[in-house]
Amino acid sequence: MFYSLSGHLEPPSSPMLQRRTGTPRRGATTQRTIAGQQCRPVLTRALAVIEAIAGVKQPVALVELARRVALPPATVYRLCQRLEDDGYIVREGGSRRYALGARLMRLGIAIMRAGGASSVRHDILKALVERIGETCNLTMLAGSDVLYLDRVETRWPLRLSLEPGSRVPLHCTASGKLFLAFLPKPARNTILDVLPMPAHTPRSLTDRLSLERDLNRIARRGYSTDDEEFLAGLIAVAVPVTDSSGTVIAAVACHAPVARLNLKSAVAAVPLLTAAAAKIAATFVD
Secondary structure (H helix, E strand, O other): OEEOOOOOEEOOOOHHHHHHHOOOOHHHHHHHHHHHHHOOOHHHHHHHHHHHHHOOOOOEEHHHHHHHHOOOHHHHHHHHHHHHHOOOEEEHHHOOEEEEOHHHHHHHHHHHHHOHHHHHHHHHHHHHHHHHOOEEEEEEEEOOEEEEEEEEOOOOOOOOOOOOOOEEEOOOOHHHHHHHHHOOHHHHHHHHOOOOOOOOOOOOOOOHHHHHHHHHHHHHHOOEEEEOOOOOOEEEEEEEEEOOOOOEEEEEEEEEEOOOOOHHHHHOOHHHHHHHHHHHHOOOOO
């Protein structure tokens, strides 16, 4: 019970008391939420920023990032500066749009390879190599590059060595074109607007119109090829690894010298690659 200004007892539910104590306004609640977020340790806030960047499919602007983590833009800017200095995030094209950096990618690979699921994926790739007889790998999209997560080499002496953690271009590799083909249109355009497309071989696609035609074909048929576009004498085919919502999260690819395997024969292995991709998809937790 509470006393009113007149000296009478007022119950807690009294309208008079409610008028004096007041119901929190929306603005005041928001301010308290932001204040509470600012009271979190710096490490917790930095991790929240990293999680927010990782949670979108394209570089995210500072204002949007601040909204996602419920912190003032000035605070998020300072956190991003520190994370950028340490190599955990990068600014795309010098703008204030942020994406995950190389150091964080390396950390992610190390975590994935240290987990029990990593050995399961490796065994799936190993079994695939035994069936096809050529090198197979697991890749993911990393900014404007393809990042190798795992790889099992063929026993043949003539082969290309690319260790996990290696990066290759998007526009002229089977995995890279696959990722571009299945990205949402806005995210794809964001990458293509700034993506360099140098000629690695005479067969490389070096203009956007030709590349987009190829990406449309890839999206329709469900797999991607590299017909000596990245390295002369080397062909490849890649299929998507999808999560439960159908989003492409990785790719399984096979490549070989044309002296041993022509592109038509590589495409004939797509069902084997697709089956392996489905098994690998089951090792990723949504």
